[in-house]
Amino acid sequence: MSPGPGGARHELRAVRVVWQREMMHVLRNRGRLALTLLQPVLYLLVVGTGLAALVPDSAGAGDYRTYLFPGVLLMTVQMPAIGVGASIVWDREAGFLREMLVAPVRRGSLLLGKCAGGATVATCQGVLVMALAGTAHVPLSPGLAVALTAELAVVSLALTALTAMAAVSVSRQQTFQAGLGFALMPMLFLSGAMFPLAGLPPWLTVLCLADPLTYAVDLLRRPVAGHLAHVPAAPAAWPTAWHPSTAAELAVTAALGVTALVLAARRFARPR
Amino acid sequence: MSGEARFTDLSVRDAPGAAGAGLTAPSVSVLARGLRKSYPGVEAVRGVDLTVRAGETFGFLGPNGAGKSTTIAMLCTLARPTAGRATVAGADVTADPAAVRRRIGLVFQDLTVDGDLTAAENLRFHADLYGLPHRTARRRVAEMLDLVGLHGRRHSLVRTFSGGMKRRLEIARGLLHAPRVLFLDEPTVGLDPQTRAQVWDHLHRVRQQRAVTLFLTTHHLEEAEHCDRIAVIDDGRIVTEGTPAALKAAIGTDRVVLHTTDDAAARTALGERFGLAARRDPEGLLLHVPDGAAFVPVLCARLGVPVLSVTVTRPSLDDVFLHCTGRTIRDADGTR
Structure with a gap:
């Protein structure tokens, strides 16, 4: 990595301006913002309500919408996280990336700014969707809101870093979209966002445990379940009898994010 | 080192570059010796030697695919040379790329302004990336927008601009941090003749008002006429070099x-x-x-x-190209 010329202050300023550009893009594209918010809401209200009729009391966790709620929060932050990867690929194709690459700053700073931007947008959108907790029969107390927001922030940053890593590894828009489209659905299904993972065949259990989203969904599910007195701590959602602690899950998610960010920055900094 | 001090360093244009003192005198802004770049299966640049003096407008002329963009990419530290050495504005492109980046401006072949930001916002983004002190940045953003005649449109979203306006904004951006060398890769490609002439008018103003070396590539022979000196590149090698008049006179x-x-x-x-x-x-x-x-x-x-x-x-530069390579530049473009 080439050294930045102006030390930490200059690098921070670069991170900030890249972050700021992401914010401006989102705020100037309200239509797209509304659409990305609409998808998780539809999941919760349409799919949730529909399946609630089919599974009246899912896995002893009450209404299916209550079960689905943490998964919907994950889907909410997933969209803007993917948006960051897409914007890196787009900047490369549109040429703007070169304007950044030739600047006298570390490429890691550029990437950090991008990821921070994506994570900020994702967390804010997550908080907006969190307001729908009532429709999922989750009473939203200030304590729950704070816990979920903090977890959303960690999960968002990790997901953003993961898509950024994917984005710097491919050079074409189509490859990126096809690759993500291929990976995302199975990852979502295996995460326990849609159905409980207990009692699955061993080969599926292994895949579930390997899926980083499993830890993210569980992180978001815990405070929700812990908050509902009538619901046991939803162990049925977790694939195995062994259940890591919240701290361990947070650590796994954060470590994944940091690793992805470092690898992406390395790859990004390599001269061609 | 504070941002203020750094920027002051930059504006002293003729200060000798300490880093490259061994290889280049202060009056030389671009020096390349035996520069090569190979990609798997292709030798894009096969040993290029260049000497561009400070303050000069230097044209790099050649058909598409001759190695112009690859050479620029190496001089701008965006590509690493396979062999050879180059110093730009007194700093070595491989040993000290960060110093090179601080001292150069770049106008790319394709448009690289952000359409979702306004003209002024595009420039402020650049000022932040280059660590310009805030007050200097504000002054220079206004100055540069004025220089390229976009001051009246500074608050318009760039996506509403014409191709020529975007080009001019890129030239303003390239000059914002007071670089010693401004590289322009095909600055007028894709523009109609009238807009092209307009971009050149602005480049001439830049030459008059700023002590900056312009290094541009083109495959338009008429554009090469605007340059103090040109080098003709074909198939990754420099085939001839000199003032347009001298090259034409050499045809005899x-x-x-x-x-x-x-x-x-x-x-x-x-x-x-x-x-x-x-x-x-x-x-x-x-x-x-x-x-x-x-x-x-x-x-x-x-x-x-x-x-x-x-x-x-x-004799035209077309005759020069024909004389040096055995074909016209249009034929050379057509065969690639």
Whole structure:
């Protein structure tokens, strides 16, 4: 990595301006913002309500919408996280990336700014969707809101870093979209966002445990379940009898994010 | 080191670059020796030597795919040379890329402004990336927008701009941090002739008002005429280098087209009295002489056949390219 010329202050300023550009893009594209918010809401209200009729009391966790709620929060932050990867690929194709690459700053700073931007947008959108907790029969107390927001922030940053890593590894828009489209659905299904993972065949259990989203969904599910007195701590959602602690899950998610960010920055900094 | 101090360093343009002191004098802004770049299966640049003096407008002329963009990418530290050395604005491109990046500006072949930001926001983004002190940044953003005639549109979203306006904004952006060398890769590609002339007007203003070296690539021969010096590159190698006038003079001959009342008799007379071989051509009689302008009066006086018209054409850069590579630049573009 080439050294930045102006030390930490200059690098921070670069991170900030890249972050700021992401914010401006989102705020100037309200239509797209509304659409990305609409998808998780539809999941919760349409799919949730529909399946609630089919599974009246899912896995002893009450209404299916209550079960689905943490998964919907994950889907909410997933969209803007993917948006960051897409914007890196787009900047490369549109040429703007070169304007950044030739600047006298570390490429890691550029990437950090991008990821921070994506994570900020994702967390804010997550908080907006969190307001729908009532429709999922989750009473939203200030304590729950704070816990979920903090977890959303960690999960968002990790997901953003993961898509950024994917984005710097491919050079074409189509490859990126096809690759993500291929990976995302199975990852979502295996995460326990849609159905409980207990009692699955061993080969599926292994895949579930390997899926980083499993830890993210569980992180978001815990405070929700812990908050509902009538619901046991939803162990049925977790694939195995062994259940890591919240701290361990947070650590796994954060470590994944940091690793992805470092690898992406390395790859990004390599001269061609 | 504070941002303020750094920027002051930058604005002292003729200060000798400490990093490259061994290889280059302060009056040389771009120096390349034996620069090569190979990609798997392709040798894009095969040993390029360049010397560009400070303050000069240097044109890098060649057909598409000749290695122009790859050479620029190496000089701008966006690509690592496979072999050879280069210093730009006194810093070595491989040993000290960060110093090179601080001292150069870049206008890319394709448009790289952000359409979702306004003109002023695009420039402020650049100022932050280059660590310009805030007050300096504000002043220079206004100055540069003025220089390229976009001050009135500074708050408009760039996506509403025409191609020529975006180009001008990129030139303003490239100059914002007061670089010593501004690289322009095909600055007028894709623009109509009128807009192209307009971009050149602004580049001429830049040359007059800023002590900056302009290094540009083009495959338009007319554009090379604007340069102080040009180098012709073909197939990854420099085939000739010099001022446009000198290169044309090196061809040695002007083209003369002659119309007379009796072209057959005139042709014989040219052979007998001047020792010149003329060719019959649909345009008239075609011949080549070292100094066309001086030849015309002598011709009219001594030919003995009434002359209807004489046209003298100085050699063009197209002739230079043809002379050096054996084909015209348009043919060279077509074969790739």
